[in-house]
Amino acid sequence: MTxxxxxxxREAKVSVASVSRALNGSGGVTxxxxxxxxxxxxxxxxxxxxxxxxxxxxxxxxxxxxxxxxHGEFFSELIRGIDxxxxxxxxxxxxxxxxxxxxxxxxxxxxxxxxVDGIVILxxxxxxxxxLDANLPEGLPTVLLNSGVKGTAHAVLNIxxxxxxxxxxxxxxxxxxxxxxxxxxxxxxxxAQQREAGFRAAxxxxxxxxxxxxxxxxxxxxxxxxxxxxLLALKTRPQAVFAANDMMAVGCLQAFKEAGVxxxxxIALAGxxxxxxxxxxxxxxxxxxxxIADLGKNAMDLLADLMDRPGVSAASxxxxxxxxxxxxxxxAQRGAAAGATTKKTQRKPVR
Numbered sequence: 001m002t003x004x005x006x007x008x009x010r011e012a013k014v015s016v017a018s019v020s021r022a023l024n025g026s027g028g029v030t031x032x033x034x035x036x037x038x039x040x041x042x043x044x045x046x047x048x049x050x051x052x053x054x055x056x057x058x059x060x061x062x063x064x065x066x067x068x069x070x071h072g073e074f075f076s077e078l079i080r081g082i083d084x085x086x087x088x089x090x091x092x093x094x095x096x097x098x099x100x101x102x103x104x105x106x107x108x109x110x111x112x113x114x115x116v117d118g119i120v121i122l123x124x125x126x127x128x129x130x131x132l133d134a135n136l137p138e139g140l141p142t143v144l145l146n147s148g149v150k151g152t153a154h155a156v157l158n159i160x161x162x163x164x165x166x167x168x169x170x171x172x173x174x175x176x177x178x179x180x181x182x183x184x185x186x187x188x189x190x191x192a193q194q195r196e197a198g199f200r201a202a203x204x205x206x207x208x209x210x211x212x213x214x215x216x217x218x219x220x221x222x223x224x225x226x227x228x229x230x231l232l233a234l235k236t237r238p239q240a241v242f243a244a245n246d247m248m249a250v251g252c253l254q255a256f257k258e259a260g261v262x263x264x265x266x267i268a269l270a271g272x273x274x275x276x277x278x279x280x281x282x283x284x285x286x287x288x289x290x291x292i293a294d295l296g297k298n299a300m301d302l303l304a305d306l307m308d309r310p311g312v313s314a315a316s317x318x319x320x321x322x323x324x325x326x327x328x329x330x331x332a333q334r335g336a337a338a339g340a341t342t343k344k345t346q347r348k349p350v351r
Contacts, residue, residue, distance in 0.1 A: 002047075003041075003044035003045060003046040003047075004046075005019050005020065005046070007044055007046065008037065008040050008041050008044055008046050011040040011043065011044060012033075012036050012037045012039075012040040013036075014029075014033060014036075014037060018033065018037065019037050019041075022034040022037040022038065023037065023038070023041065060114075060115055060116060060117050061090060061091055061092060061117065062091060062092045062093070062094055062115060062116050062117065063082075063086055063091050063092070063093055063094070063116050063117060063118045063119065063120070063300070063303060063307075064093075064094045064095075064096070064112040064115070064116040064118070064119040064120070065079060065082050065093060065094070065095045065096075065119065065120045065121075065122075066096055066097070066098060066105065066108055066109065066112075066119060066120070066121045066122065066127075067079070067095065067096070067097050067098070067122045068097065068098055068099060068122060068123075068124035069097055069099045070095070070097045070099075072247060072275075073247075073275040073276055073277060074245070074247075074273055074275055074292055077275070077276070077292035077293050077296070078122070078145075078292050078293070078295060078296040079093075079095055079296065080293050080296065081292065081293035081294060081295060081296025081297040081298075081299075081300070082120060082296035082297070082299060082300045083296075084293070084296075084297065085296065085297040085300035085301055085304075086300050086304075089300070089304045091117075091304070094112060094115065094116060096108035096111065096112070098124060098127070102131065105124070105127065105131070105135075106131070106134075106135045109135045109136065110135070113137055116140075117141070117307050118140065118141035118142065118143075118303045118304075118306060118307045119136075119140060119141075119142050119143075119303075120142075120143045120145060120296075120299045120300065120303055121142060121143070121144050121145065121147075122145045122146060123144065123145060123146040123147040123148065123149075123189075123190050123191070124189075127144075127147070127149070128149060129149050129150065129152060132149065132152065132154070136154075139310070141303055141306035141307045141310075141314060142154040142155070142303075142306075142314070143155045143156075143157055143299050143300075143302050143303045143306070144156045144157070145157050145158075145295070145299055146158055146159060146190055146191050147190060148190040148193070152315065153313075153314060153315050154314055154315070155302055155303075155306060155314045155315070155316045155318070156316065156317045156318065157295070157298060157299050157302060157318045157319075157320065158317070158318070158319050158320070159191065159290055159295065159319070159320055159322060160319050160320065160321050160322055161191050161194035161195045161198060161272075162194045162195070162197055162198040162201070163198065163321070163322075164195075164198070164272065164288040164290075164321075164322040164323075164324070165194075165195045165196075165197075165198030165199050165202065165242070165244075165272065165288065166198040166199075166201060166202045167288070167323070167324050168242055168270050168272070168286075168287075168288050168324050169198070169199055169202035169203065169206065169242060170202055170206060171270075171286075171324055171326070171330070171332070172240045172242065172268060172270060172330060173202070173206040173207060175240075175268065175330065175331055175332055176239075177239040177240035177268055178206075178207045178210055178239065179207075179210060179213070179236065179237075179238045179239045179240070180203065180207065180210075180213070180238060180239065180240045180241070180242060181213035181214070181215060181231055181238035181240070181241045181242070182196065182199045182212075182213065182214045182215070182241075182242050182243075182244065183215050183216075183217045183223075183224055183227040183228075183231075183241060183242070183243040183244060183248050183249075183252060184196050184214055184215070184216055184217055184244050185217060185218065185219045185244040185245060185248075186217075186218050186219060187216075189219070191244075192219070192244055195244045195272060196214070196244070199214075199242060200212065213231070213234070213238055215227040215230050215231060217243070217244065217248045219244070219245050219247060219248060220247060220248070220251070221247045221248065221250055221251035221254075222251060223248055223251065224243055224247060224248030224249060224250065224251025224252040224255075225251035225252065225254055225255045226251075226255075227243075227248065227251070227252055227255075228241075228251065228252035228253070228254070228255025228256055228259075229255050229259075231252075231267075232255065232256070232259050232261065237266075237267065238267065239267065239268065240267065240268035240269070240270070240330070241267060241268070241269050241270070242270050242271075242272075243269070243270070243271045243272070244271075244272055245271060245272050245273050246271035246272065246273045246274065246275045246277070246278045246285060246287055247271075247273075247275070248271070249269055249270065249271030249272075249278075249285055249287070249329075250271075250277065250278075250281055250285070252269060253269060253281060253285070253329070256269070263283055263329055264283065264328065264329055264330055264331030265331075268286075268329065268330045268331045269285070269286070269329040269330065270285070270286040270287060270288075270324075270329065270330050271285050271286070271287040271288070272287060272288040272290070273287065273288070273289075273290050273292065274287045274288070274289035274290060274291075274292075274325055275292070278325075278327075279327065283327070283328035283329045284327035284328045284329065285327055285329045286324070286325060286326050286327045286328070286329050286330035286332070287324070287325050287327070288322050288323070288324050288325075289322055289323050289324065289325045290320075290322050291322075294320075295320060298318075298320065302318070
């Protein structure tokens with residue numbers, strides 16, 4: 001039979017209240033008594049009842065993460081960063097996805113209600129201000145990742161997509177490439193919008209006489225492959241291609257290889273995110289580095305701070321800088337220094 005708190009009290013020869021105080025770390029017992037209680041709990045293999053303890057402490061010691069999808073290296077690295085930081089705070093992580101639409105996202109949030117002390121939500125088109133107002137419990141500490149939601153009462157943590165893209169296009173132009181094409185991301189995705197804006201601004205300054213070459217993608221490897229074929233079919237091929245994420249760059253690379261087009265000899269190529277596989281493809285992929293696990297860690301650290309200060313306004317916007325990583329695919333000389341690093345900025349800081 002499973003041991004109860006009464007069994008522990010009887011074994012340690014103390015009251016049930018003393019066992020509760022000792023195991024919850026709330027004090028009120030001597031160090032010697034606490035040690036005796038913990039030894040008794042260990043002998044009996046006693047596991048505190050989470051739901052009962054939550055009623056007393058008003059905390060579940062669990063946090064949630066809602067992602068648009070769980071497939072791919074970006075999401076796995078992000079979740080890893082969140083989970084590692086959660087564990088450092090003594091918290092457990094519940095993860096769900098909203099890839100089936102707004103109803104699925106709402107259902108995921110409802111399932112987490114009462115089970116989590118806070119939540120990290122990665123931006124998707126369905127997570128707008130109206131959705132958050134309708135589905136997030138009032139007062140639940142929340143951090144929005146890569147979000148363009150305006151006027152939110154929640155903390156927001158964004159990547160400097162615009163500056164990162166601008167830096168990479170400037171790097172490509174500095175290598176002598178003027179005909180630079182963009183494989184864009186989903187039109188309704190905030191990151192994709194910011195990266196396309198950075199591309200357009202850089203091209204307007206660095207190659208103002210060149211027509212814009214923008215091919216649609218959806219952040220998937222397959223869409224990058226199709227975009228690569230489309231670019232190869234142009235009457236005047238680009239000298240360089242910037243894909244709005246690494247998965248599309250990998251797909252684009254495969255299309256070029258199958259067509260016998262040398263990278264970087266005939267077309268230079270770069271991506272965004274620096275997912276782990278980027279350094280292992282051939283040629284290795286030049287990219288805009290987002291320290292993805294650190295992004296998750298920072299989001300969790302921000303959430304933990306909000307959870308520890310209930311009632312304090314959470315409204316804030318934080319921006320994480322990123323830098324470019326020069327590898328073989330862009331055609332730069334090996335060992336060349338990265339072209340730029342975007343500055344980390346912070347507005348309305350929580351701390």
